[in-house]
Amino acid sequence: MRTGRCAPVLQVLSLLFALSLLGPGLAGAAPSGTLTVAMARAIETLDPPLSLSIGNWSISMTMFDSLVTVGPDGSLQPMLATRWEVLDPLTWRFTLRRGVRFHDGRSFTSASVKASLDRIIDPATKARQIGYWQSYDRTETPDDYTAIIKTKAPVGNVLSALAVTMMVPPKPSRPLTEKPIGTGPFRFVEWVVDDHLTVEANPDYWQGPPKVAKIVFRSIKEQTTRFSALLAGQVDLIDQILPEQLDRARSASGVAVLQQPTSFIRQLWLSGGRPPFNDNRVRQAVKHAIDTKTIVDSIMQGSAETVDGCLGAKVLGYAKQTPYAYDPGKARALLAEAGFKDGFATELKFGAELYPKQKEIAETIAAQLGEVGIKVKVTPQDQALWVQELLALKWDMEIVGAGSPAGDGDDPLRRLWHSNNKRLTWSSPQLDKLLLDQQAEVDRAKRLRTFADICKLLYTEGPVVYLLNDMEIYGLRDRVTGFVAYPDQLIRLYSVGVK
Amino acid sequence: VTEYVVRRLLASAVVVWGVVTLTFFLVRVLPGDPAVLSLGVSADAEAVAKLRHAMGLDNPLVVQYGIFLRDAVRGDFGESVYMSQPSATLFLVKLPATLELAVTALVLSVAIALPLGMYAAIRVNTTRDALVGLFTLTAQSMPNFWVGIMLILVFSQTLQLLPTFGRGTWQQTVLPAVAVALPMVALVARLVRTGMLDNLQEDYVRTARAKGLPERAVVNRHIVKNMLIPVVTVVGLQFGSLLAGAVIVEIVFSWPGVGQLTVDAILRRDYPVVAAAVFFISLSFVLVNLAVDIAYAYLDPRIRYG
Numbered sequence: 001m002r003t004g005r006c007a008p009v010l011q012v013l014s015l016l017f018a019l020s021l022l023g024p025g026l027a028g029a030a031p032s033g034t035l036t037v038a039m040a041r042a043i044e045t046l047d048p049p050l051s052l053s054i055g056n057w058s059i060s061m062t063m064f065d066s067l068v069t070v071g072p073d074g075s076l077q078p079m080l081a082t083r084w085e086v087l088d089p090l091t092w093r094f095t096l097r098r099g100v101r102f103h104d105g106r107s108f109t110s111a112s113v114k115a116s117l118d119r120i121i122d123p124a125t126k127a128r129q130i131g132y133w134q135s136y137d138r139t140e141t142p143d144d145y146t147a148i149i150k151t152k153a154p155v156g157n158v159l160s161a162l163a164v165t166m167m168v169p170p171k172p173s174r175p176l177t178e179k180p181i182g183t184g185p186f187r188f189v190e191w192v193v194d195d196h197l198t199v200e201a202n203p204d205y206w207q208g209p210p211k212v213a214k215i216v217f218r219s220i221k222e223q224t225t226r227f228s229a230l231l232a233g234q235v236d237l238i239d240q241i242l243p244e245q246l247d248r249a250r251s252a253s254g255v256a257v258l259q260q261p262t263s264f265i266r267q268l269w270l271s272g273g274r275p276p277f278n279d280n281r282v283r284q285a286v287k288h289a290i291d292t293k294t295i296v297d298s299i300m301q302g303s304a305e306t307v308d309g310c311l312g313a314k315v316l317g318y319a320k321q322t323p324y325a326y327d328p329g330k331a332r333a334l335l336a337e338a339g340f341k342d343g344f345a346t347e348l349k350f351g352a353e354l355y356p357k358q359k360e361i362a363e364t365i366a367a368q369l370g371e372v373g374i375k376v377k378v379t380p381q382d383q384a385l386w387v388q389e390l391l392a393l394k395w396d397m398e399i400v401g402a403g404s405p406a407g408d409g410d411d412p413l414r415r416l417w418h419s420n421n422k423r424l425t426w427s428s429p430q431l432d433k434l435l436l437d438q439q440a441e442v443d444r445a446k447r448l449r450t451f452a453d454i455c456k457l458l459y460t461e462g463p464v465v466y467l468l469n470d471m472e473i474y475g476l477r478d479r480v481t482g483f484v485a486y487p488d489q490l491i492r493l494y495s496v497g498v499k
Numbered sequence: 500v501t502e503y504v505v506r507r508l509l510a511s512a513v514v515v516w517g518v519v520t521l522t523f524f525l526v527r528v529l530p531g532d533p534a535v536l537s538l539g540v541s542a543d544a545e546a547v548a549k550l551r552h553a554m555g556l557d558n559p560l561v562v563q564y565g566i567f568l569r570d571a572v573r574g575d576f577g578e579s580v581y582m583s584q585p586s587a588t589l590f591l592v593k594l595p596a597t598l599e600l601a602v603t604a605l606v607l608s609v610a611i612a613l614p615l616g617m618y619a620a621i622r623v624n625t626t627r628d629a630l631v632g633l634f635t636l637t638a639q640s641m642p643n644f645w646v647g648i649m650l651i652l653v654f655s656q657t658l659q660l661l662p663t664f665g666r667g668t669w670q671q672t673v674l675p676a677v678a679v680a681l682p683m684v685a686l687v688a689r690l691v692r693t694g695m696l697d698n699l700q701e702d703y704v705r706t707a708r709a710k711g712l713p714e715r716a717v718v719n720r721h722i723v724k725n726m727l728i729p730v731v732t733v734v735g736l737q738f739g740s741l742l743a744g745a746v747i748v749e750i751v752f753s754w755p756g757v758g759q760l761t762v763d764a765i766l767r768r769d770y771p772v773v774a775a776a777v778f779f780i781s782l783s784f785v786l787v788n789l790a791v792d793i794a795y796a797y798l799d800p801r802i803r804y805g
Binding site: 195388 | 529530531532535536537538539543544545546549550553581582583584589592593648651652655656659662663664665666750751752753755756759760763766767768
């Protein structure tokens with residue numbers, strides 16, 4: 001029997017955390033004020049597992065809790081589960097927090113854990129989060145405060161998946177899509193589709209009541225409108241400030257800007273199974289020919305960082321690598337060595353509207369590759385066509401963005417790189433094995449070592465150039481207190497207050 | 500007239516069926532798999548296959564169409580892939596907001612354009628007429644969404660006079676309504692000006708003036724009524740583009756109408772929502788056209804239905 005290595009430390013930490021919360025709670029700081037949040041992303045549903053949108057998850061997290069949660073440093077911390085153990089590679093035992101109640105007054109018990117997980121894999125639920133629980137078998141409930149989760153195969157990222165899996169009551173009286181009932185710090189008030197969603201403070205929250213009495217969420221997709229609403233003081237907090245808006249935001253009075261590196265990494269994929277990219281010398285030549293620092297500095301204007309791994313720095317599995325030096329001379333030499341003394345012609349496809357500055361990045365890459373003799377045709381595409389051709393492997397070069405929404409390297413690495421998933425023309429038996437090893441490894445330290453090997457392999461041989469790590473840029477009115485940005489881009493509002 | 504209306508209604512039903520059918524096949528011919536778009540690039544092939552099955556996309560196209568028609572005649576266009584709600588409900592709940600914006604813009608544009616066009620016609624070939632001409636030309640050339648963003652930058656961000664987004668108060672309606680109305684103002688003002696000028700040359704105007712009627716009465720009682728027929732035609736026909744303009748402007752102002760819903764549905768290949776949107780939009784088109792035709796009878800008794 002193995003015990004989660006950090007569980008005791010985390011228990012102490014969580015106890016300290018809970019005590020620190022009791023302070024203001026006892027002093028009787030009642031929730032007050034209304035916080036208005038405008039997000040770029042859409043609000044899709046009230047039922048948590050039906051969405052894969054980070055915006056929707058942020059809203060779910062005001063009303064629901066998960067068994068474990070992610071801290072600002074990316075570490076996994078206890079939430080509704082106070083401790084956990086791996087009984088065998090297929091069996092995880094969770095001890096649940098006592099005295100937690102759903103908004104309808106019912107107690108949170110192991111039956112809720114079972115119901116929450118069972119419904120995700122039930123096709124009738126149409127849960128888009130099903131990808132996280134593909135190997136889920138069943139949950140056993142020996143008593144009210146013990147839940148045993150069994151998987152069909154060993155799964156290394158059970159805890160990360162649990163961090164994004166919200167606990168719902170068994171058999172809610174009304175569908176959760178109409179009336180969400182959770183154990184979270186806020187209770188559902190109303191949702192006017194495409195207008196606003198309102199939640200109010202839950203005075204009986206198990207960690208003590210939140211700071212604000214009410215939160216109004218709005219989804220404002222248009223960048224100028226969202227930004228203007230913040231500057232005009234009509235909203236208190238916005239996400240996705242653009243690089244070109246940064247100066248204006250910094251100089252505006254009453255507004256603060258918060259930048260946070262995310263787990264989202266944009267990368268250039270090469271079709272490594274076909275000529276000319278099937279020659280590793282050509283792939284390395286491309287890696288030497290692209291100056292990512294220029295892209296980050298002059299195009300992203302400080303809203304991104306250069307990458308030194310194959311995952312975000314706060315993601316479980318991150319392992320630091322030495323990026324390729326920008327060296328056009330070496331690139332030309334490698335190309336000549338591979339028989340492409342005069343270069344070659346190729347095409348770069350990308351989803352034009354998917355992420356900020358895609359076109360500028362693509363054009364810069366084309367120009368830089370042109371310097372070493374690779375003539376690149378730049379082809380912007382709309383999202384639907386882009387996805388279709390990407391998955392049909394109809395491309396030579398692609399700009400792909402991938403984050404780790406659950407803070408775990410399994411998604412994206414295994415899903416994007418394992419040859420079974422047919423995402424690239426290139427495959428490597430060695431990489432396939434490493435990817436499956438980490439997935440099945442429940443020992444965290446061993447898993448991290450495997451991730452380091454995966455990343456090293458991708459750097460030396462992989463048909464991928466890591467371009468940049470996107471930052472999330474938040475804008476806040478001065479009246480907002482206690483907001484902390486997280487690398488997973490989820491907006492957590494429990495300890496946020498307004499003056 | 501009743502017989503005429505019934506006949507037109509039947510024809511309208513055929514038109515709506517045709518548009519919906521055409522869209523059904525068009526969106527499916529477009530590249531882009533809704534299941535893949537829904538689950539994202541990193542989804543497992545197995546999960547995608549399951550979702551395709553749940554959405555009925557693994558059936559042959561003809562079977563899909565049969566199922567679609569069977570459900571559609573009962574008003575069921577299927578559940579939205581993203582919102583997990585019936586798409587017809589989703590659309591209809593938001594339609595009033597869009598209609599409110601379009602109708603406000605319509606009233607606004609006629610209220611501005613009529614006097615503006617008449618003023619220009621009365622002052623024909625003066626500097627003021629030229630200024631009106633310059634304004635209408637500019638207004639017609641500016642895209643809605645750009646006007647919307649400019650209005651926000653000036654009146655909301657800089658002057659902080661009006662709210663940036665949302666719906667509910669009259670203040671929130673002003674900027675989006677102006678953005679939608681502007682091209683229409685330009686179009687109708689030009690039309691009114693031309694109509695006035697044409698009518699001013701007519702014999703009946705000379706007669707009216709010869710009777711000794713004051714100029715005000717000549718214009719109000721005689722010219723306006725004659726000039727209104729082409730205006731009503733154009734306003735009716737343009738209601739469609741007004742709706743389209745509203746759909747774009749809604750996105751800029753985060754106005755909770757059908758705009759964002761429809762555009763997202765097309766981009767994400769949310770077939771059920773596309774179908775519901777196309778059905779209700781084409782239905783409102785044919786109904787408005789019908790209403791315009793009927794309105795002629797009241798404006799010009801010479802027009803008969805047969």
